[in-house]
Amino acid sequence: MTEAPETGTTASDGAASGAVAGLVERGDPDRWRTAMAAPPDARPGLLTLYAFNLELARASWVASEPLLAEIRLQWWADAVAEIYDGRAPRRHEVVEPLAATIARADLPRRLFDEMIAARRLDAESPLADVTGYVDHTAGNLMELAARHLGAEGGALPVVRDFGRAAGIAALLRALPELAARGRAPLPPGLDPAALARDGLAALDRARAHRDRVPRTALPALLPGWLAARTLRRAAAGETWLEPAPIVARGGLLWRAATGRWWT
Incomplete structure (x- = not known):
């Protein structure tokens, strides 16, 4: 089993959606609230994408030096590459539902690769x-x-x-x-x-x-x-x-x- 460096715990498929929702609710409450406006069956995919973004955004803040941030981001780059290569996703609370979300909506790899590359510039x-x-x-x-x-x-x-x-x-x-x-x-x-x-x-x-x-x-x-x-x-x-x-919040509810x- 491949572990992410200094990241959250792994989760089984049954607990993945709850773990992802909790991650976004704590780390990105604004996007968590907007995801609640989606139909219930669409929320897990949205929350998974937001959790992926949160993991990338946190890389340069939680790492004590740029090299560690680069290691975290490269782990995510490799995880995304494995998904698109058709390999079994890494057992991780975000990676597993991310693979399912990508497959369900046929999401382009380029968008994920560009996000990771951009986050390398955060420092x-x-x-x-x-x-x-x-x-x-x-x-x-x-x-x-x-x-x-x-x-x-x-x-x-x-x-x-x-x-x-x-x-x-x-x-x-x-x-x-x-x-x-x-x-x-x-x-x-x-x-x-x-x-x-x-x-x-x-x-x-x-x-x-x-x-x-x-x-x-x-x-x-x-x-x-x-x-x-x-x-x-x-x-x-x-x-x-x-x-x-x-x-x-009033503006969000109105929209x-x-x-x-x-x-």
């Missing part, structure tokens, strides 16, 4: 290509989630634009915490307001073609529910971008009920 300060990083992290994750929920064809470029907008918004909200941890992802000379305007342009493109996205894909887009608010404020030069929890993911 870089600053990032050389901020929008490329956002596209390959938040954008790829949103596309995987949307594909899992049945989005295809002309819907995918719309999802990608919204994923870019949501990813830029999330990065801008995270800047104070990243700075407190000694990270400065934005290169010198890149004004956060200018980055926010890039995000708004992507949001406008997504909004213009929102009719291409099936309503069944709504839960995949809900993680971006704060994008429009955040980007407008950042473009106006505001630096405190976190809404009050009651405002954020889930109305399907208006783009506002």
Whole structure:
């Protein structure tokens, strides 16, 4: 049995979905809440994708040095390669359900490989290509989630634009915490307001073609529910971008009920 370095316990198939749900609820509660808007039979796959993303995102934070982060990420790269090579998935609480999710929705390997490659840059300060990083992290994750929920064809470029907008918004909200941890992802000379305007342009493109996205894909887009608010404020030069929890949750509930993911 192959073990992941310094990671969670293994789980049997029967306990995997519960373990994955608990992992996401603790580590990424915002995405956990949005997954609850999906039909019950679609939730395990969404939560598995979010757990995979969480494992990648944690790599550079839990490792004591860059080499250990690289070892963790290479473990995940090898696990993904084995799944696509048709080998039995590693006995791990995320890898086993990930293999099932990939098979069920015929998810492209490229999206996973790009996510892992982008996370190798997490220790870089600053990032050389901020929008490329956002596209390959938040954008790829949103596309995987949307594909899992049945989005295809002309819907995918719309999802990608919204994923870019949501990813830029999330990065801008995270800047104070990243700075407190000694990270400065934005290169010198890149004004956060200018980055926010890039995000708004992507949001406008997504909004213009929102009719291409099936309503069944709504839960995949809900993680971006704060994008429009955040980007407008950042473009106006505001630096405190976190809404009050009651405002954020109220906005999420409204979007889930109305399907208006783009506002």
